[in-house]
Amino acid sequence: xxxxxxxxxxxxxxxxxxxxxxxxxxxxxxxxxxxxxxxxxxxxxxxxxxxxxxxxxxxxxxxxxxxxxxxxxxxxxxxxxxxxxxxxxxxxxxxxxxxxxxxxxxxxxxxxxxxxxxxxxxxxxxxxxxxxxxxxxxxxxxxxxxxxxxxxxxxxxxxxxxxxxxxxxxxxxxxxxxxxxxxxxxxxxxxxxxxxxxxxxxxxxxxxxxxxxxxxxxxxxxxxxxxxxxxxxxxxxxxxxxxxxxxxxxxxxxxxxxxxxxxxxxxxxxxxxxxxxxxxxxxxxxxxxxxxxxxxxxxxxxxxxxxxxxxxxxx
Amino acid sequence: xxxxxxxxxxxxxxxxxxxxxxxxxxxxxxxxxxxxxxxxxxxxxxxxxxxxxxxxxxxxxxxxxxxxxxxxxxxxxxxxxxxxxxxxxxxxxxxxxxxxxxxxxxxxxxxxxxxxxxxxxxxxxxxxxxxxxxxxxxxxxxxxxxxxxxxxxxxxxxxxxxxxxxxxxxxxxxxxxxxxxxxxxxxxxxxxxxxxxxxxxxxxxxxxxxxxxxxxxxxxxxxxxxxxxxxxxxxxxxxxxxxxxxxxxxxxxxxxxxxxxxxxxxxxxxxxxxxxxxx
Numbered sequence: 001x002x003x004x005x006x007x008x009x010x011x012x013x014x015x016x017x018x019x020x021x022x023x024x025x026x027x028x029x030x031x032x033x034x035x036x037x038x039x040x041x042x043x044x045x046x047x048x049x050x051x052x053x054x055x056x057x058x059x060x061x062x063x064x065x066x067x068x069x070x071x072x073x074x075x076x077x078x079x080x081x082x083x084x085x086x087x088x089x090x091x092x093x094x095x096x097x098x099x100x101x102x103x104x105x106x107x108x109x110x111x112x113x114x115x116x117x118x119x120x121x122x123x124x125x126x127x128x129x130x131x132x133x134x135x136x137x138x139x140x141x142x143x144x145x146x147x148x149x150x151x152x153x154x155x156x157x158x159x160x161x162x163x164x165x166x167x168x169x170x171x172x173x174x175x176x177x178x179x180x181x182x183x184x185x186x187x188x189x190x191x192x193x194x195x196x197x198x199x200x201x202x203x204x205x206x207x208x209x210x211x212x213x214x215x216x217x218x219x220x221x222x223x224x225x226x227x228x229x230x231x232x233x234x235x236x237x238x239x240x241x242x243x244x245x246x247x248x249x250x251x252x253x254x255x256x257x258x259x260x261x262x263x264x265x266x267x268x269x270x271x272x273x274x275x276x277x278x279x280x281x282x283x284x285x286x287x288x289x290x291x292x293x294x295x296x297x298x299x300x301x302x303x304x305x306x307x308x309x310x311x312x313x314x315x
Numbered sequence: 316x317x318x319x320x321x322x323x324x325x326x327x328x329x330x331x332x333x334x335x336x337x338x339x340x341x342x343x344x345x346x347x348x349x350x351x352x353x354x355x356x357x358x359x360x361x362x363x364x365x366x367x368x369x370x371x372x373x374x375x376x377x378x379x380x381x382x383x384x385x386x387x388x389x390x391x392x393x394x395x396x397x398x399x400x401x402x403x404x405x406x407x408x409x410x411x412x413x414x415x416x417x418x419x420x421x422x423x424x425x426x427x428x429x430x431x432x433x434x435x436x437x438x439x440x441x442x443x444x445x446x447x448x449x450x451x452x453x454x455x456x457x458x459x460x461x462x463x464x465x466x467x468x469x470x471x472x473x474x475x476x477x478x479x480x481x482x483x484x485x486x487x488x489x490x491x492x493x494x495x496x497x498x499x500x501x502x503x504x505x506x507x508x509x510x511x512x513x514x515x516x517x518x519x520x521x522x523x524x525x526x527x528x529x530x531x532x533x534x535x536x537x538x539x540x541x542x543x544x545x546x547x548x549x550x551x552x553x554x555x556x557x558x559x560x561x562x563x564x565x566x567x568x569x570x571x572x573x574x575x576x577x578x579x580x581x582x583x584x585x586x587x588x589x590x591x592x593x594x
Contacts, residue, residue, distance in 0.1 A: 160538035160546045165556055168566050169537035170514075174491060174522035181492035182499065197475070197484060198518045198537070205488050219475050219484040219515075224542075228477065229398060243480050244395050253394065255481050302492045306452060308485040309445030310394045314414065 006057050008046055012265065015039040043264055050214070053237035055246050056222060058214035059193045063268035065275070066125075067094055067109030067152040070192070073275030074282075075100055075107065083134060087167065090131030092123040092159070093203070095138040100150065101283060106142035108135040108203055109152030112193075125194075126159040129172035132202045136176050139183055148186040148286055151203045156221060158199030173202040180205035181305070182298050186289035188282055190260065191215045192267070195245075207301050208285040209255070211247035212274070213262040217255070218245035255308060339363055355573040364530055364573055366510065368411065369418050369435040372468055376507075376577050377422040382431060384420040386453055389446045391415065391479065400478040407438045415446040416471075419454040424466065425581040427588055430458040433468035434516070442473035443516050448486025451520055455493035455504075464503035464584055469521045472534075474514020487519035494523045503587040505580065508558070508567065509533050526583050528569045528576065529558035535567070 005013050019035045022028045050058070058064075071078050078098035082089040095108045110127065113119035135151075142149045158169050180187060180203075189206035195217025204217075211217060225239035226232055247259040260281050263270035289297065337346050341363035351358075355375065356365040367375075374380040393400045408414060416438030422431040432454045434441040443451075451467070458465035475483040497504045506524030508517075510533035518537055529535060536556035544551055554560050558570045571579050585592075 158537060160543050162543065162547065162551070162555070165536050165538065165543070166564050168522075168564065170517040170535075171522045171566055173518040173537070174487075174520070177488050177491035177519055178495045178498075178523055181488065182495045198487065198515055201484055201487060202518075205492075217481060219480050220477050225477060242395065242398055243477075245481060250481055253480075253482055255485055302496070305485060305488040305492055308489060309449055309482050310392045310479070311389050311446045311449055312392055313388050314390045315388060 004062050006054070006061065008050075008054055009265065012039060012043050012046065015042065047265070051237070052216070052240040052244070052246055052249075053222070055214050056216055056236075056240055058266045058268075059216050061266065061268045062114060064154075064193050065267055065271040066112050066114075066154060066193075067107075068111055069271055070109075070152065070275050070278065071096075071098070071107065073272055074279050075105070078107070081134075081138060084130040084137060086133060087130045088128075090123075090127050090134060091121055092125050092155070093127040093131035093135060095134055097138075097147065100148075100286075101279065103286065104145075104147050106138050106147045106149045107151075108138055108149065109192075110155040110200075110203070112154060123159060125155045126157060127155065127199060127202075128159050128161075128164045129167040129169050132158075132172040132176050135203050136172075136179055139176075139180060139187075143184045146185055148188065148290070149183070149206075150282060151187065151189045151206065153189060153191040153195050153200045153204050153217075154193030154215075155196045155199045156194055157196035158202065173198050176202045177205055181302055184294040184298065186286065186292075186297060187301075188285050188289075190278055190281070191217050191247075191256075192278075196221060205301070205305070207289050207297060207304070208257050210258050210260050210278075210281055210285075211250060211256050212260050212267055212278075213247055214266050215247060216240075216245045217247075217250055218243050253308075340365070357573055362531065362572065364510065364532060366436060366470070367573075368437055369413070369433045372433055372509075373418075373422075373431075375573065376466075376468075376580065377424060377431060378426065379423075382418065382420045382422045384418060385457070386419060386450050387414065389415060389450060391444050391446050393478075394445075394482055395478070395480045397478040397480070403439060403478070411435055411437045413438060415450070416441050416443075417447045417450050419450050421457075424577070424584060427581075427584050428461070428463045429584070430454050430461070430463060430465045431468075432465075434471045436470040436472055436511070439476065439478075440473035441469065441471035441516070442476035442483075443471065443486050443490075443519075444476035444479040444483050445486060447476075448483070448489045451486075451490045452493045455490070455497055455520075458502055458504075459493075459496055459500055462500070462502060464505060464588060465497060466505045466507065466580065466584075467520060467524070468507040468509065469512040469516055470509045471516035471521070472511040472513055474516050474518070484515065487515050490520040491523060494520055498525075503584065505583065507576065507580070508535055511535065513537070513539060522566070525587070526569070527567045528571065528579055528583075529561065529567045530573055530576070531558055531570055533558045535561050 419432035
């Protein structure tokens, strides 16, 4: 897992390696300077014209930082809390409490794994109803103690399985949407990787919604869309273009508040800097949101979602 | 009551052309169309519920078969320029004679004033785009303002409408937030779930009723059965995700035939609205 590079990353990484090798030698500073300018140009060239499908690949990068990777950088005194108090603990969705830059907060986020064992344990970041119910339990607690809620979204979707249906996947998601709409404490959402439809949305109702630059957030996976449109899931890159679901697309559609820029090359290249950039955005949002009385906060939150959508009057 | 055959996953839509006779899609019985129309479109032999459109439900459920429609001119845009969306939309308008997959308005049920809305499977699978979400939200807001119950019937196979992308997904929040306000205000919200109600619709306003009534044999759930079968690599048991399955697992209150639907609805509404009544 130490090394995994997407095709379009490889030329950049090769140049970087050459620079690293030269760093140990003497009398090559000119050469290093030249190569550094070259790698900068190449990186800008590649990353300024990423296709939507390439962004999907970055969002799904196996080295991308997941919730529990970001937590140590962002929070102190973090305690993970387990279980929905009804059925089980879902390790595809983690929750907890801790301090963010000195302020007590509640945290919830999807959790994927970086290796096969962890991926299986985390069910590839696809929660069952008990995961969403655990999150709701934490949200309600946060509401009681006036703790701002910070959510990290990164899931292919809610798990499509027999047990999930038996235990009411629909109801669990619906109830979160309903309760989060009127939760009496600020909610900040950061889409860090895959925003997979209802399974993402179930923890993504918030007063501020941000996306990492190379994440995506969609009504359906590009593969699912391609299967429906062309009966061929390998046409996912085409579906990605049709769905227009990148951070920039969603900002244009008024669905998110802002884009959090990623370190050069993407979040997986520098977890610490990614966390810092996320943290600065959270600070900014909290400063605004904590001033608002709860009723005003809720009214604005409902109004925000109420304004989403496009329609017109025909006569 | 129901044979397993009735619960098979694929139901084809009946053709509404002027044939005198129809074949039951479940048991194959040949049925006289006029008779079927007078018996709630339920097969007299096997109890199969034929799919009916929003107009037929209005006749069955609302006093004098009357809905005082609101927001009837809201129409979608094509915000993503999505492949073939405009064509699909036009075909649906022609087929259903409505401008979107939902109708909403004021009505009375056993003299109780209500706000009533219904999605129609015939219109792009009853899927929820911006207009469906907005109309549900406006209907709920009207119920809140007028302090009268909101009765919501769904026939929505596709969930959130893919063709409007992320904006469709956000309608799930928009609608659920309005339901939250109804609940805070103590306004009754009743769901009637018909075949099929799935995905983004089921995972938002269709699962949140104070009372949830379902027609028998309706497919209700989050993920479609075919996707689940692909994921787990095996066939699903008969009856999976059908109304009776949801009743068993605690996600609907009542499963009743279409013949009993209005009576059940009236009884529930009456108790919730009229807290004291002289016998």
